[in-house]
Amino acid sequence: MEDLKMNYKFPKDFWWGSASSATQMEGAYNKDGKEQNIWDYWYEIAPEKFHNNIGPHNTSNFYYKYEEDIKLMKELGHNSFRFSISWSRLIKEDQSVNEEAVKFYNNVINTMLQNGVEPFINLFHFDMPMYLQNIGGWENREVVTRYQNFAKKCFELFGDRVKKWFTHNEPIVPVECGYLGHYHYPCVVDFKRAVQVGYHIMLSSSLAIMEYKKLNQGGEIGIIINLTPSYPRSNSEEDLKASNIADLILNRSFLDTSVLGEFPGELIEFVKEQNLLPEYTKEDMEVIKNNTVDLLGVNYYQPRRVKAKESKIEEGAPLTPESFFDFYDMPGKKINPHRGWEIYEKGIYDLSINIRDNYKNIHFFISENGMGVEGEEKFKVDGRIEDDYRIEFISEHLKWANKALNEGCNLKGYHLWTFMDNWSWLNSYKNRYGFVEIDLNNDYKRTPKKSAYWFKELITNNGF
Numbered sequence: 001m002e003d004l005k006m007n008y009k010f011p012k013d014f015w016w017g018s019a020s021s022a023t024q025m026e027g028a029y030n031k032d033g034k035e036q037n038i039w040d041y042w043y044e045i046a047p048e049k050f051h052n053n054i055g056p057h058n059t060s061n062f063y064y065k066y067e068e069d070i071k072l073m074k075e076l077g078h079n080s081f082r083f084s085i086s087w088s089r090l091i092k093e094d095q096s097v098n099e100e101a102v103k104f105y106n107n108v109i110n111t112m113l114q115n116g117v118e119p120f121i122n123l124f125h126f127d128m129p130m131y132l133q134n135i136g137g138w139e140n141r142e143v144v145t146r147y148q149n150f151a152k153k154c155f156e157l158f159g160d161r162v163k164k165w166f167t168h169n170e171p172i173v174p175v176e177c178g179y180l181g182h183y184h185y186p187c188v189v190d191f192k193r194a195v196q197v198g199y200h201i202m203l204s205s206s207l208a209i210m211e212y213k214k215l216n217q218g219g220e221i222g223i224i225i226n227l228t229p230s231y232p233r234s235n236s237e238e239d240l241k242a243s244n245i246a247d248l249i250l251n252r253s254f255l256d257t258s259v260l261g262e263f264p265g266e267l268i269e270f271v272k273e274q275n276l277l278p279e280y281t282k283e284d285m286e287v288i289k290n291n292t293v294d295l296l297g298v299n300y301y302q303p304r305r306v307k308a309k310e311s312k313i314e315e316g317a318p319l320t321p322e323s324f325f326d327f328y329d330m331p332g333k334k335i336n337p338h339r340g341w342e343i344y345e346k347g348i349y350d351l352s353i354n355i356r357d358n359y360k361n362i363h364f365f366i367s368e369n370g371m372g373v374e375g376e377e378k379f380k381v382d383g384r385i386e387d388d389y390r391i392e393f394i395s396e397h398l399k400w401a402n403k404a405l406n407e408g409c410n411l412k413g414y415h416l417w418t419f420m421d422n423w424s425w426l427n428s429y430k431n432r433y434g435f436v437e438i439d440l441n442n443d444y445k446r447t448p449k450k451s452a453y454w455f456k457e458l459i460t461n462n463g464f
């Protein structure tokens with residue numbers, strides 16, 4: 001790839017670190033009062049859905065090993081780490097607070113602060129408590145209120161020390177995977193229900209922001225969105241239109257709402273035309289308008305290459321966003337062969353410029369970016385994984401991030417997905433993403449990979 005320049009310097013106070021989520025790393029799925037979430041339940045009824053039948057019960061055990069892990073973060077030079085609070089661990093079905101969970105999260109937060117690793121906390125990372133899914137999950141307005149209460153409780157319990165909060169991780173995922181595809185429970189394909197879910201998630205985000213502001217705790221609150229810049233195949237009217245719809249549904253429905261406080265007018269038109277309008281109230285729309293985010297986390301993995309609809313829609317097939325556009329295979333594109341995702345480093349620059357120019361130049365950070373690799377053991381030399389491909393992946397993305405920074409983008413940090421290899425939705429341990437290897441056959445022993453030391457050096461120099 002084009003070498004943009006030789007030295008890449010980042011600001012002194014740049015946030016360097018990594019991200020993970022409760023279900024993917026905690027373990028102790030049924031210990032100390034934790035109740036079931038949709039993942040625990042789904043694994044119970046359909047273990048064959050999960051790669052090698054490994055479910056969320058087999059994670060890296062951060063619940064028991066957090067001290068060791070946080071010390072390792074410090075050793076590796078990280079100044080921040082994002083994790084999520086498990087709703088079904090903290091709040092019981094009878095709505096009381098689980099004191100064991102409070103103790104655990106307090107210990108984690110305090111240990112992080114003692115080690116100079118700033119906690120960034122996210123409230124929802126795909127893990128709906130089963131007792132709430134049973135009453136309709138995000139389709140039910142009551143669940144939005146229950147989330148609002150959960151968020152408020154988290155701020156009250158931990159907000160004296162935690163100054164970076166996020167309401168959701170990738171709000172589109174429960175919509176797209178749970179209600180437009182078969183990837184997440186409840187595996188429904190119904191565009192209208194999906195729109196209701198998306199609307200309620202965005203409303204819940206604004207209500208959490210409202211609660212946070214009332215408490216005046218002196219921190220910041222945002223949301224984490226996975227932006228997938230949408231590139232049309234050509235400049236033909238049809239391709240441009242298709243790419244615009246993809247962008248509208250997949251990016252702007254979440255980005256505009258969070259930062260600007262309104263659903264894009266075009267999206268509302270589209271939803272009305274297709275008879276997909278969700279149930280909403282004027283009061284709730286006011287809440288969305290008045291409670292926008294202070295900062296943004298952007299997860300960036302891959303772009304979307306879009307063309308006008310060419311494939312036939314099967315008779316009787318349900319309406320989905322993909323009824324309105326097709327994806328196309330761009331010749332010569334770079335691919336991560338393990339995960340099948342396109343690698344397009346410049347996407348990070350394009351999305352940054354978009355935020356600078358169209359979203360109030362709000363401050364944001366890259367909250368996830370990473371490379372999942374299958375069979376990493378084969379890159380082991382003298383007991384350590386020599387993941388030069390990951391070093392290249394990170395540095396190529398950082399070059400473009402650096403260019404964005406130099407052109408006035410308000411970029412504050414970079415977090416890799418993820419700190420240590422973790423369990424993933426459906427794919428379990430198929431693709432490894434971490435700076436640190438987890439040995440599943442040896443009590444989840446942690447061993448830093450080559451990239452961990454390279455990243456440490458980068459942090460020490462604030463550049464490379």
Ligand code: BGP
Nearest residue numbers: 021169170372417424425427431
């Ligand atoms: C993001 C999620 C993470 C993580 C990552 C990698 O979308 O926020 O939870 O899993 O993607 O994806 P995967 O694990 O599916 O390869």
